[in-house]
Amino acid sequence: MLNFVYDNKTTLIFGKGTHHETGTLLKPLGKKILLHYGSGSIRRSGLYDAVTASLKAAGVEYEELGGVQANPTLPLVYEGIRLCREHGLGLVLAVGGGSVIDSAKAIALGVPHEGDVWELYLSKKQPQSDPLPVATVLTIPAAGSESSPNTVITNEETRRKLGYGSPKLRPVFSIINPELFFTLPHRQMANGVSDMMSHIFERYFTRTLHTDLSDSLCEATLRTIMKNARILNGNLNDYNAWAEIAFSGNIAHNNLLGVGREQDWGCHAMEHELSALYHVDHGAGLAVVTPAWMKYVSPKHQEIFVQFAVNVMGVEGSFREPSAIIREGISRLERFYRELGLPTTMEELNILPGDFPLMAEQAVSVRGPVGGLEKLDVRDIQAIYRLGCSNLQHA
DSSP states (O other): OOOOOOOOOOEEEESTTGGGGHHHHHTTTOSEEEEEEOSTHHHHTTHHHHHHHHHHHHTOEEEEEOOOOSSOBHHHHHHHHHHHHHHTOOOEEEEESHHHHHHHHHHHHHSSOSSOHHHHHHHOOOOSSOOOOEEEEESSOSSOTTTOSEEEEEETTTTEEEEEEOGGGSOSEEEEOGGGGTTOOHHHHHHHHHHHHHHHHHHHSOSOOOOHHHHHHHHHHHHHHHHHHHHHHHOTTOHHHHHHHHHHHHHHHSSGGGTTSOOOOHHHHHHHHHHHHHOOOHHHHHHHHHHHHHHHHGGGOHHHHHHHHHHTTOOOSOTTOHHHHHHHHHHHHHHHHHHTTOOOSTGGGTOOGGGHHHHHHHHHTTTSSBOSSSOBOHHHHHHHHHHTSTTTTTO
16 A cells, blocks of 8 residues: 545535535635536526525525536636636535536636746646635536545637646535436436446456555445436435445545556546547547456556456456456446446447547547556557457457
8 A cells, every 4th residue: 555645524414405505605705606517407497496495595695607517518617717716705606517617627726826827727836825716516426526636627718628636626515306307318427337337347357466555445436326227227216325326436536446546547647538529528538448448457467467357347257267257347447338338349439449549649649648547649549549449349
């Protein structure tokens, strides 16, 4: 196990009716805030009215900025920065899922920054000035951004999707009410499950030894996600299943499962290029890239993949035939994705093989080869993309 420091300042307010506490929780933190959200769904569901009523009752003034889309982009971030500066806003409240929270963090990061906030995503330098505090009311359990230090933004002009991380970006509090998830489309549930499972995979598959506790925590969380995703697959109004999924998604990305171990993040780097170029759903892209990555790297790292196949996917067989156990584990993961209606091939995402070289070059252009378990260069990434194609797997 590696040395580590773990600090998570985010307070979770979890359970039924908790979104009505938003104003009371915000009042000690700032009297003028930016209310940031996505499409009109929070208005149709009544969440917008509930949150704004709570803010008004607590005497919290707000400016609002809606319009965040999946794969949040820079222009709206710049507009949020302008609003915060112009009106002297001291906190960003994100009411939404991972995209809204990522956009809110980018705004919070950019308000005190003297240059272009995109420069920080390119350089990965820590901010010289503290970002504005961020708080969240979660509407989609998936990204775990409600208590993570990370944010991802897309620059449509350069067709780049880049992440940034700073401990200072962890939200001060996050409200998680599973009742708010009942109106989510099935597609968003499935994409969210894929994303949170990938957050665990990026930590679980490691070269680091003597990680028994975090291995077991990863495995238990993955099993919990899969069990309850199957329940939601048949009933999207099951409160207890949503509660398990929401808590699991939070644990998956607050980095508790990643302490003391080298992490990978190769699949996320490769998928970001799919999202940047084709605007595919992040979870859908990960459902294609992840099994392809597993097929490519597992021959060199059989022990951890056998452990995954047995402890998570329930594969039985002779340990004298590790390759067979691994193949079955990956196959069962693909079947699970398909059970949720997720794609498992590049063809289903309408991604053209002719773009593989560009996407591979882009993936390594900022920080060089990607991945921790196995360092992947341009040729490796192109090979993995090909393994995601049903008709090019042996090309």
